[in-house]
Amino acid sequence: MVLKKKPVWIDTDIGIDDAIAILAAMKLEELDIIGFSAVAGNTVLENTYRNARNVPYLCGKEYEVYKGADKPLVLDLRTSAKVHGNNGLGGVIVEDSPLTHTDKLAWDALYEACKEYGDKLKVVAIGPLTNIAITIEKHPDFINFCKEVYVMGGGIEKGNISPFAEFNFFCDPHAAKVVFDSGIKVHLFPLNVTHQVYITEEEFEKIEKMGNMATDLIVKMLKAVYTGRLNAFHQHDSCPLIYLVHPEYFDNKECHIEMEVDDKERIGESRLCEEGSINTVLHMNVDRDRFMETVIDCYSKY
Numbered sequence: 371m372v373l374k375k376k377p378v379w380i381d382t383d384i385g386i387d388d389a390i391a392i393l394a395a396m397k398l399e400e401l402d403i404i405g406f407s408a409v410a411g412n413t414v415l416e417n418t419y420r421n422a423r424n425v426p427y428l429c430g431k432e433y434e435v436y437k438g439a440d441k442p443l444v445l446d447l448r449t450s451a452k453v454h455g456n457n458g459l460g461g462v463i464v465e466d467s468p469l470t471h472t473d474k475l476a477w478d479a480l481y482e483a484c485k486e487y488g489d490k491l492k493v494v495a496i497g498p499l500t501n502i503a504i505t506i507e508k509h510p511d512f513i514n515f516c517k518e519v520y521v522m523g524g525g526i527e528k529g530n531i532s533p534f535a536e537f538n539f540f541c542d543p544h545a546a547k548v549v550f551d552s553g554i555k556v557h558l559f560p561l562n563v564t565h566q567v568y569i570t571e572e573e574f575e576k577i578e579k580m581g582n583m584a585t586d587l588i589v590k591m592l593k594a595v596y597t598g599r600l601n602a603f604h605q606h607d608s609c610p611l612i613y614l615v616h617p618e619y620f621d622n623k624e625c626h627i628e629m630e631v632d633d634k635e636r637i638g639e640s641r642l643c644e645e646g647s648i649n650t651v652l653h654m655n656v657d658r659d660r661f662m663e664t665v666i667d668c669y670s671k672y
């Protein structure tokens with residue numbers, strides 16, 4: 371199969387930072403988004419499924435969206451409504467997409483897409499890893515087709531929910547463990563790198579002045595939640611997507627990551643280990659200015 375663009379699958383618990391990342395990715399000309407799967411995380415599945423359909427539709431595109439897990443593998447769901455509002459988009463209401471609903475579930479759709487595209491398909495996971503873990507468990511040959519996943523999650527000696535854990539891995543540490551232990555190589559974009567891509571007041575004003583459908587939504591969502599502390603907003607979920615087109619912005623190293631699922635205090639910790647087989651490409655630094663330039667350029671194309 372000769373492809374002009376990189377086919378991409380996005381698994382998302384679409385809250386504000388997911389929406390902002392997806393809006394940038396939709397304008398990266400090198401990428402061809404072929405589908406979305408929705409997972410519970412930032413907000414409940416009903417919201418993430420709806421947002422994954424409606425945010426692209428608002429900005430002129432329709433994609434197939436497949437429903438996935440409504441709760442983590444083992445733990446109860448703990449959303450982050452404080453950060454993402456009751457609907458995941460800071461309370462901003464977006465018109466419903468008229469696209470027909472599908473009964474096919476995330477793990478079956480993702481499996482079929484990987485079978486069709488092989489390792490050319492870039493699987494990007496920007497929510498808890500529940501859907502990816504279920505795909506691995508339900509379809510044992512999935513790992514023959516999917517060799518790498520691009521994951522926003524974790525932190526190396528850094529957390530944002532606890533001192534040890536980042537939200538996606540804290541939400542479903544057992545799923546993260548299944549993925550790290552599966553044999554699929556994880557391109558990991560932890561808090562250490564995502565915290566480098568904050569947005570400045572000046573950049574926000576530039577985005578606000580664009581006044582298009584995408585930037586109007588971005589501005590409304592950020593104003594709803596981050597007023598007065600814009601630099602607290604980080605482009606977490608844009609990292610793996612921008613990496614697919616601009617790997618030269620990032621510094622990385624191969625390593626072994628182990629997930630903590632047992633210790634009550636440290637649950638959700640992604641631990642960098644000296645020993646153990648390589649299961650991760652760990653991205654720890656990014657050229658912030660070039661990254662933000664690229665993201666802002668994407669928003670200007672709406």
Ligand SMILES: [Ca+2]
Pocket residue numbers: 382383384385387388412496497607
């Ligand atoms: Ca997310």
